[in-house]
Amino acid sequence: MSDVTVRSLATLVGTPVDKLLEQLAEAGMSFSGPDQVVTPTEKIKLLGFLRRAHGRSEAAAADAAPRQITLKRRKMEELTVPAGKGKATVNVEVRQKRTYVKRAEIESPQDDEREEAQRKLAESQARNEAENAALEGADQKRRDELARQRAEEEAAAERARQEVEEAARRAAEETAVASEERPRRAHDADEGRAPVVRREPAPAPRSDKAARPARPARGGGRDNAGGRTGRGELHLSDAGSARRGAKKRPTRREAGRGATGSHSFSRPNAPVVREVAIGDSIVVADLANKLALKGGEVVKALFKMGVMATINQSIDHDTAALVVEELGHTAVRATxxxxxxxxxxxxxxxxxxxxxxPPVVTIMGHVDHGKTSLLDYLRRTKVAKGEAGGITQHIGAYHVETPKGVISFLDTPGHAAFSAMRARGAKLTDVIVLVVAADDGVKPQTVEAIQHARASNVPLVVAINKIDKSDANPDRVRQELIQHEVLAEEFGGDVQMVPISAKQGTGIDELLDAILLQAEVLELTAxxxxxxxxxxxxxxxxxxxxxxxxxxxxxxxxxxxxxxxxxxxxxxxxxxxxxxxxxxxxxxxxxxxxxxxxxxxxxxxxxxxxxxxxxxxxxxxxxxxxxxxxxxxxxQAGNRMEDVLAQMGQTDGQPQQLNLVIKADVQGSVEALRQSLTALSNDLITINVITSGVGGITESDANSAATAKATIIGFNVRADASARKVIEANGLDLRYFSIIYDVIDQVKQVASGLLGKEVREEIIGVAEVREVFRSSKFGAVAGSIVVEGVVKRHKPIRVLRDNTVVFEGELESLRRFKETVDEVRAGTECGIAVRQYNDVQPGDQIECFERIEVARTL
Missing domain, CATH: 2.40.30.10 (Translation factors)
Structure with missing residues (x-):
């Protein structure tokens, strides 16, 4: 624990400063004032004095010591038991538990306590013996069970071995009888006699008087059935032999090869009708698998219906149901x-x-208004020092245990992730704390935070920060917030505004009280x-x-x-x-x-x-x-301007909606574009500008466009890397313009149906300026490296500074070392001289583009 002053110690323990100074004096320590530092040794000395003053002795601590202790021991042993003709090893685990009572409890001077301790000791010993006996009995029972199982397994193996030997003996006898019959049958066949059938003698009854075997008839005379007897053999007649040969039993291979019979396969005569479960959409290949057909047959059926789809494309439920019914099956909704x-x-x-x-609180506000500094003071760490340039680069999530209760805080950088979560429909926060600097007032990101709070229907608490500065003006902040429909409680509104200082800690307790008050009103439970x-x-x-x-x-x-x-x-x-x-x-x-x-x-x-x-x-x-x-x-794209015209007339006379996000380099261009584009609305199409602003296209703008399926228009501004990722992931329509009439013409052509040909500007390369050199012939020469694509000498270029166009023209010279080249590819350094422009600065980007004509399609 670090050293604290008398004043902070009094605040921590909840005691007045004067009373704490008196207690320190009574403990033998003199302090001159409330700002003097109290060391840890002096704290311990004060604690001992207060314990003695309240009647607590050292023996009181000893009462909490344990009066008895239980020790458990586990020991592994190996036991050898007889198993059949050999021996088997069994692992035995022996567990012991002993309880020891404190000697002071036994040798107490009082007789009743001594008897009680002796009784407990005897009970513990008896319990230990009983547990040990139970463990040994369980181990012996386990050994007996293992021995019994081994004996049963050996007996079963012996029975199986005897059965195998008996089967082998019978097979050998049958083989011997067959070898004796084979030459005799061959001899009878040579003499023209019928084959001999040898009958096995009936088994003798198991009694004292055994039945005598029947003797064969003597002589070679014929019997009444036409058979012949002799030498103890029974012969079939010629007719019986012929009949026996005609009813020859088929071999196993012939029986398995038979095509007729009760188990043979018969081709179904009626077509098989299947029930196919279809969801909201299904891939053509998956539909073919469910129909047990080839993918080409399903694609052919789709072509006959006028649907051009490949085997890897998806179709909606209605189209799939029509295909299934067309092919003779039944379509059902997926359960x-x-x-x-x-x-x-x-x-x-x-x-x-x-x-x-606990409530979940999101800290929002403009850059450098003190959001992270406020969290630093609350959780006593310095997060801002670990960030690049003192700016928060990611979302910080912390839970703080304050004297008022536990509060979870979220620190958002520029509200980009907060916008992404709101776009996905996730309600994450319970209370939003809007941090506004008292010396800076309301800024664009402050207004954006107010819009987020209003869109998410989350209560707002305003923290007016930096009131310790000389130029701080909290009343100015309150007046500016009224313009955005944020009215303080002092003015009759419902928004709590707390003046604070994140550096000195002023007003932090009042801010926590305001947050917890909102949490009590919301009645947060889980x-x-x-x-x-x-x-x-x-x-x-x-x-x-x-x-x-x-x-x-x-x-x-x-x-x-x-x-x-x-x-x-x-x-x-x-x-x-x-x-x-x-x-x-x-x-x-x-x-x-x-x-x-x-x-x-x-x-x-x-x-x-x-x-x-x-x-x-x-x-x-x-x-x-x-x-x-x-x-x-x-x-479907649905957010490209050309697709709007293609969907006209498909909604039973309802007008189509064309949503736009406009970002420009100056506010005047934003207002001109907003008014000109919204004026193009007619009965078939309604043009809405959902978001507009000044500066480059950010990730927040891209998320807003993805939520509303809007087209993004950049007028002399560009999208940053994070915004391009969102645009590519969602397939948004992003268009760059430098002439206001081109924007109006394209939107007007879509609205009126006159698409024609479109001239688009495709960026082919971007070079970043690393150093600027002066030349007597070319003026300012930018030592650059190509970071994307390729820069060509005969293509037009633009100079960008902070994602904003500052100049548009063409190249004066493009060189590699001292040689003039026609193009420079990515990863290569070069020297670029811009014609009629000498204000190139390190950090600028030189954008090379080309204009192409593209035929518009519906």
Missing amino acids: DTDAESTLIALTGEIQGEVEPR VRDARAAGVVIESSLDKGRGPMATVLVQRGTLKKGDYLVCGTQYGRVRALFDESGQQVQEATPSIPVVVLGLSGVPDAGDDFVVVEDERLAKDVAQQREAKRRETRLVK
Whole structure:
């Protein structure tokens, strides 16, 4: 524990400063004032004085010592027992348990206590002996059982051996009889006699008087049936021999080869009608497998119906049902017997006692307004020092144990992940704390945070930070927030506004009281003793640990070893880590933890649920992946401007919606584009601008476009790397323009149906300026490296600074060392001179593009 002052110690223990100074003086320590430091030794001395003053002695601590101790011992032994003709070794485990009582308890001066201790000792000894005897009896019983099992196994083996020997003896006798019969039959065949049938003598009865064997008839005369007897043999007549030969028994191979009989295969005469279960969509190849047909036949049937689909494409339920009925089968809706339905049934059956849970608070606000500094003060660490440049690069999830209670905090960088979670429909937070700097006022990201809170229907608490600065003006912040319909309680509104200082700690207790007051109004509860369920806050792939996901438990208790399914990923929890990197065994509701053991990296905003076993988790994950693949294949674009015209007239006169996201370099261009494009709406199409702003296209803009299926228009601005990933993943329509009339013309052509040809600008290469050199011939020469594509000398270029176009023109010169070249590819350094532009700076990007004509298609 670090040194603290008298004042902070009094605040910690809840005692007035004057009273604490008196107690220190009574303990023999003199302090001059409340700001003097109290060392740990002086704290221990004060604690001993207070114990003595309240009547507690050293002997009181000894009363808590254990009065008896129980020792357990386990010993492994090997026992040899006879087994058949040999011996077998059996492992025997002997367990012993002894209880020792404290001698002071036995040798107590009081007689009744001594007798009681002796009685306990005797009972413990008797119990130990009984347990040892029971263990030995169990071991002996186990040895007897093993010996009995071995004896039974040997007896069974002996019986099997005798049966095998008996079968071999009978086979040998039959072989010998057959060898004797073969030459005799051959001799009879030579003389023209019928074959001889030898009959086995009947078995003799087991009695004292044995039956005598019947003697053969003497003489060679014929009997009444026409048979001949002689030499103790019975011969068949010629007619009987012929009849016997005609009814020859077929061999085993001939019997198995027979085509007629009760077990032979008969081709069905009626066609087989199958019931095919079809979901919302199905791949043509899967439909062919269910119909037991080749994929080409299903594709041919689709072509006859006017549907052009390949074997790897997906079709909707109605189209698949028509194909099934056309091919003579019956189509039924897929039943809810899949793994997803089983998971829903399991999660719906969760019952248990509802308990209060801590609130989940999201810290939002503009850059450098003190969001992370506020969390630093709350949890007594310095996260900002570990971030690049003091700016938060990822979501931080922490739970803080304050004197007012436990609160979980989420720190979001630029609200990008928060937007992604809201786009997926995940409600993650209970209260939003909006941090606004008192010396800076309301900024664009402050307004964006207010929009997020209003869209998510989450209560808002405003923390007016940096009130310790000389130019701080909290009233100005309150006035500016009124313009965005955020009215403070002082002005008759419902939003709590707390002035704080994240550096000095001023107003932090009032902020915590405001948060907990909102939590009490919301009455936040959750079931603790149940299977865990929650939301993924962020995820990453670590080289040493594999997939890692930071999750927030919303219900139940997440434990180490649980099987869980998380979006399209599944796995078993191998380890849980808290925000400080320490391993924990479980996580209760509203507590964020890092999970290891998933099969892959889930997406931010995915739900996770704990299931019974790994098989169900794997089935659910695979089914979700298959549904996502089918949705991606059957998904129509719907957000391209050309597709809007193609869908006109398919909604029974309802106008189509064309949503746009507009980002431009200046505010004037934004307003001009907004007014010009919305004025193009007519009876067939309605143009809506859902989001507009100044600056480059960010990940938040891309997520908003993905949610509304909107087309993104960039006017003299570009999308950053994170935004391009979202655009590519969702297949969004992104278009760059530099002339406002081109934007209006394209939208107008789509709205009026006059598509014609389209001139598009395709970026073929981007070079990053590393250094700028001055030349007497060319002026400013940019020493650059090509980072994407290829830069060509005869193509137009643009100069970008912070993703904003600052110049458009063409190249004056493109060189490699001292030679002029026509093109430079990615990863290669070059010198670029821009014609009629000498303000190139290190860090700028030179974008090379070409204009191409593309015929529009419906």
